[in-house]
Amino acid sequence: MASTSFIVEGMHCGACTGRVERALQAEAGVTLAAANLMARSVRVEFEAPARAETLAEALARAGYPIAEAETCLGFDAPPPADRVVSALQATPGVLSVLLLPEGSARVTYAQGTVAPSELLRRLDAIDVPARVIRATAAPAPVAERQAAEAARLKRQVLLSALLTAPVFFLAMGPHLYPPLHHLLARLIGEDGMQAVQFVFTTLVLAFPGRVFLRLGLPALFRLAPEMNSLVALGALAAWGYSALVVLVPQILPPGTVDVYFEAAAVIVTLILLGRWLEARAKGQAGEAISRLVALRPATARVQRPEGTIELPVEELAPGDLVDLAPGGRVAVDGIITEGHGFVDESMLTGEPVPVGKAPGQPVTGGTVNGTSALVFRVTATGADTVLSRIIALVEAAQGQKLPVQALVDRVTRVFVPVVMALSTLTFAVWVALGQGLAPALVAAISVMIIACPCAMGLATPVSILVGTGRGAELGLLFRRGDALQRLAEVRTLAFDKTGTLTEGRPALTDLFVLPGQTEAEILRLAAGAEARSEHPLARAVVQAAEAAGIAPARARKVIATPGRGLSAEVEGRPILLGNAAALVEAGIDPAPLQPTAEVFAQDGKTPVLVALDGAPVAVLALADPPKAHATDAVAALTRAGVAVAMISGDVAATAEAVGRQLGISRVIAGVLPAGKVAALEEMKRAGAVAFVGDGINDAPALAAADVGLALGSGTDVAIEAAEVVIVGADPRGAVRAVALSKAVMRNIRQNLFWAFAYNAALIPVAMGVLVPFGGPGLSPMLAAAAMSLSSVFVVTNALRLRRAAA
Structure with missing residues (x-):
């Protein structure tokens, strides 16, 4: 089974992620496709006959080409062609290999999936030495890509606003101040005003608004319309009708020669403004990962026979001795060899009290040294460090889909075609009722714009993004995103005793x-x-x-x-x-x-x-004394309405005594690992069950529970079996995990209610249902503003999770 990830910049909404996943899942051999809207990426697990290049081709056919990179490798002697091509093409993520006559190879691969150094190692394994002649720069981190996207959208908004201003002034100014109309008519005439609007609106669509045409129209031609298609159709309809009025007014019926250039221009400007605000908010939503990445120092002072030298962190190797100055940040994971002091590990555990360190005790990359000079021996570097694993876990969880997202995906899949049908129906009904061609067109455009499902697509992933990031700050690592939803549904939380609620040592x-x-x-x-x-x-x-x-x-x-x-x-x-x-x-x-x-x-x-x-x-x-905050954890869970139980392999008298101390009435003692699983199955009759443990003997129970939570101080086996890792040994982490999961699910429900209720309420208004009763309609400009504000509201609401479970 192979696994790879593609960067897909063309994903803009929940409907896009669904199409990306379906395009990949249709390929023979694909077992999993999980798109991450926030990171603009998709993770694929596959086996033969699927290959990276065939998957990339499938995405391109669906209209979502992947970001590619290229590396040129040089050889000192003519290489064995077949062996080189086979070795390189077997690397996950490599799309094509081309051997060039001058003794080099051009390797094209999915950006972010392969490093040039990995290609060299593949060739070293078959005894073919090579060197990198030229390589595409590595992809920027997600946070940097989001910042770049926000900056690009800001430029587009400013340009669009500058080009739209004259159009809006000429179209709306006379309505706001009638004498202005007479002044403009005398200066440039009616035809002149319309011509100016035509020119500037055309520029808006040709430059800042081109993104909607470039993405939306091809999707429409593929019979897979998405939100860009709605914006493109709405803006083009308003511009096209108005252009006919300017260029060939004689073909239109009398009384229908009004222009609506301001609708097309303002639609583009407002939706770009909404996307810019949304991109800024997404950047804030991903700050947790950005802060974790920023914890890694760039250099470290390494001891060498000739003295201490400063090296890039990337060049450190296990066994190196690193000098850690007072107040310095630990570069990578290691073991203290000299010195005594305190290290601030709050980034890792969420606990503000510094931890004492002495020779033989571990230090973790990203933590901060106190006032003592220390020396440590490197034990892990690169992707093997605790900080790198935390970042990888959080990013993976942020790309997961919650079960509730399945409903949203089904709705957004059919939503755009339904909206287009409603828009067409609105136009036909208005014309049939004799309301006129122009008003019918305006109503149809309003329906198309107001019903963009952007907010629906964002409702769940943005909450997961912020929630899992907040979890990382609190020392909670969700190895699977769906654990967020299932943990919020837990009715009983069972603890192991030894090492979880107690210190684990007599x-x-x-x-x-x-x-x-x-x-x-x-x-x-x-x-x-x-x-x-x-x-x-x-x-x-x-x-x-x-x-x-x-x-x-x-x-x-x-x-x-x-x-x-x-x-x-x-x-x-x-x-x-x-x-x-x-x-x-x-x-x-x-x-x-x-x-x-x-x-x-x-x-x-x-x-x-x-x-x-x-x-x-x-x-x-x-x-074995209870942990300092174990009683607080049990009391907090009880207040939150979660039943607490304790399952232990210890003798009944001891386990029940600990239970009495902590306020736990349901104690199951004297059970082996299989007995813990049986106890959990019994508890499941009353609802979903979570289990908190730390030892190897807890692994079966962690896997059997609806949600397994492992203390990060425990064994690797326990951590691998759990869906949630609580960094450190504090049982209050379970309380924070439950509180955070409930806050995330509450936030998602708020977002979904807003997105669905908003569309359900305003689509009939845009169709003009209230007009016959003297009620208001909805202009395309207001529709665009409301649609953009809906997306901004959803993202802003999700940002409140940055203060959750404090």
């Missing part, structure tokens, strides 16, 4: 000593014995002593008994740590410690009894 929580003993002394002696053990509970005792500044005593004759405990000799004194059975077997009565041990056990803690010199002296309580 800690000493309580220390009870009998009279005559001191806590510090017991901890010193116990830590000395446990220091020789690798058991997790033993490590917890040692770490508690170290945290208290207590040096463990020296121990010898350490003997560990599975299921019982550990015995040793510490500073000549026998010590025993274990359960009650271990003390009984050693002939020691545990009764003085039993009541306290039972209280600890009821609280979900593991009691460890301590006997010293053959007598019971203390009880250590060890537990």
Whole structure:
């Protein structure tokens, strides 16, 4: 199975993305085609007989040619032609390979899918050395392309406005100020005014408005009309009728020789203005990705035998030692080798508190160093870094379609032909009712313009774009865009316990000593014995002593008994740590410690009894403590109307105790991975279920849930099985994910309601349904303004998501 992406600049609306996808899906071998309106791209998965060049040809036939790039490769010796062509054509994205007589090869490929260095590696693999002679520049990032599009549209708007101003003045000025009409009639005459309007309107259509003709008319001829077709037909109809009035007025019936040049010119200007405002808003919508990209520094200071040198980040390699100055931004992922300090990882986790770093601890590219100088060893570069993977995940999610988009696609597919039919019907009815040729034409044009489905096509993708970008800022990575919709429908959210709601490592929580003993002394002696053990509970005792500044005593004759405990000799004194059975077997009565041990056990803690010199002296309580904000996360989900459950492989007493601490009433304990899946299936009877986990044993449950959320601190297996990745280890990320998904779906519903209701309400007005009752009609100029404002409203409404789930 091969996969590639094409840049398709000709996509302008939801109908366009549907046609692009259908054109590709009609090709044999294509298994997936997903168009991204915001990025003007389409991702294709395919197998034989489909090839990149046949897919590009299919898009060209559909009227959506892809952006191409070209690289010229040179060889030091005549290459084996067949092997070179086969190797290069096997590269996903390569469209054609042409060997030239002078010993070079011209490779044409889909822009953005292949780098010249990849072509060289393909040839190196078959032992054919080559070099790049000439290459097309790499495609600009999406944000830069959007900024360039906005700048181009701004120039078109200004030019169109300058050319339209005289037309609007001559057509509307006399209506606003009647004496002006007499003045203009004396100066240039009626024919002169019409001629000036003709010239300037023709210039508007020929230059800034040419985009509508260039895209809309071919689509019309292919019997696949789209929004540009509606604008082109409306503007051309107004211009063509008016041109006949100016050039051959004798062919028209008396009383119908009015001109409507201002309608054609103003339509183009207003729709270009709307597209410019929309493009600016799209640029703001994609700011999250732009900010992530901007986090990558351009250079880094690398240690070399001859000294420290500054290198471009692209030239760093795993193993390089990089100096990180105070306040500097980490270039790539690595491991600290020298220095102690704090690093601001808020770009990664959303948490503002800097994280302490010491030798052996990881740092992530894009994070910011504090006030200490550090040195780190590079572990990942390029696309392998955490930041690059985050950007790739967000961009992929932004190109996904939500299930709700299927309805929009079906509507927009038939909407344009229906609008054209309604426009034709309006013209015919007005003429049949004797209202006159010119008014009938105006009404038909108004219907065509007001009904452009731009807002419908934008309603869903722009909300996904902003929502997933906001998620990245909050440390939420939606690996699949449709998880946004399904997460908003979740009725129950189930957590794994260990490592998700709890810290995932045992800690000493309580220390009870009998009279005559001191806590510090017991901890010193116990830590000395446990220091020789690798058991997790033993490590917890040692770490508690170290945290208290207590040096463990020296121990010898350490003997560990599975299921019982550990015995040793510490500073000549026998010590025993274990359960009650271990003390009984050693002939020691545990009764003085039993009541306290039972209280600890009821609280979900593991009691460890301590006997010293053959007598019971203390009880250590060890537990996996809940995370700092786990209780807050459970309470917030409950307030939001989401039922919370906990599924754990731990024993029932411990799991239920943790559940009581966190306020979770539904606890399912003692289950293996398969049991977690079965528990989720049972929960699904009450509605959609999400599962939050972090370990390898959570992967089946993450995949089985309607939505799987993996903590980014967990294993790669868990992350790969989940639809949503919560960067870091904070369970409140699940709360943010639910809140963000609900905000996105609410925003999409608002956008769709506006787009559909707007068209449903104004199409009859444009058709003139209210005119017989003394109501208003709708002029083409007002129709163009309303249509543009509708798209701007949808995009602006989506931008509110930039503050969601704060």
